[in-house]
Amino acid sequence: MNKEMLELYSDYLISSFSYTTATGLSKMLDNKISHDKITRFLSEKEYTSKDLWKLVKTTVREIESEDGIITIDDTIQEKQYTDENDVISWHYDHSKSRSLKGVNIVSCIYTNDYANIPIAFEIVKKDTFVTDEKTGNQKRKSSKTKNELMREMLQTSVNNKLKFKYVDSDIWFSSKENMIFVKKTLGKDFVFAIKGNRLVALSKEDKLQGKFQAINSLDLQEGAAVEVFLKGLDFPALLVKQVFKNKDGSSGILYLVSSDVMLDYSQITTIYKKRWKVEEYHKSLKSNTCLAKSPTRTVKTQNNHFFMSIYAYFKLELLSIESKCNHFALRTKLYVMALKSCFNELQSIKAGHQPAFA
DSSP states (O other), X not given: OOHHHXXXXXXXXXXXXXXXXXXXXXXXXXXXXXXXXXXXXXXXXXXXHHHHHHHHHHHHHHHOOTTOEEEEEEEEEEXXXXXXXXXXXXXXXTTTTEEEEEEEEEEEEEEOXXXXXXXXXXXXXXXXXXXXXXXXXXXXXXXXXXXXXXXXXXXXXXXXXXXXXXXXXXXXXXXXXXXXXXXXXXXXXXXXXXXXXXXXXXXXXXXXXXXXXXXXXXXXXXXXXXXXXXXXXXXXXXXXXXXXXXXXXXXXXXXXXXXXXXXXXXXHHHHHHTTHHHHHHHHHHHHHSOSSOOOOXXXXXXXXXXXXXXXXXXXXXXXXXXXXXXXXXXXHHHHHHHHXXXXXXXXXXXXXXXXXXX
């Protein structure tokens, strides 16, 4: 990897407030680096999680701890006007209840009290074609599911000897396969949100007799953790019900399940609350590091721009920790400085070029 170009391009993403292009970066550098060189940098190889880990490893080693948390989540960045390919495709967005054309990125975030560091990522690539049974039309499909990508990233984290205790995620990654993988294969514990229609037995005897009930049919008390056996699992888990208020004043219920039966209600909800750090990550990635603001056209250059955006987030996180200033406040400072520079340049031009009617 060309480290000089990596730093220049990622700094450019943090500094920019509009579309980012090879020509734009070259002009900003007074053409000291040609736009062709920048384009070649984005085209030379496809950067992956392995490259990201090399860049963040030193920092992670400084902050990792045995009680660290890995959070898994995905986000869709809409790119409505970009041509469809393996990377830019149609994905169903659960938050908007509709399909969007864009990039779907699954991220693996290391979270503790000190930092929020991306340690792995996978772009959902719809690289195969299948025939739609209803329409008969060809449509794209990913050769790997998001859950498979999740398990691969977690296995890599263990292989990298990363210290952590819990895996945190929402209902979209709380399948029994993922639970078994975390608990049995990795030897770690999880705190997952879970759907109310999942079936549980209230005792080992009920489990053996096949007496399962839907979670939302149970008389669970908020503040209590109940030991249950989820259908399909051979180990017990703790189940809690958390009631919360929505912005519109309505009430909502969140069911959480943990494989660590030594925890209590407060500990489970506290661990899950740290999952929201990944939402902050997604918001900053989209707003502060130009995730969608690139006109790149090929799969490789698009992939590499997204990689650079994630690395730019990491750099912004380090600056945020050092300055004790959040990502958005840092970007606001840059924006104000840019406005001052533009304003002063305008005054200079006006002073040297007075209108004829003045």
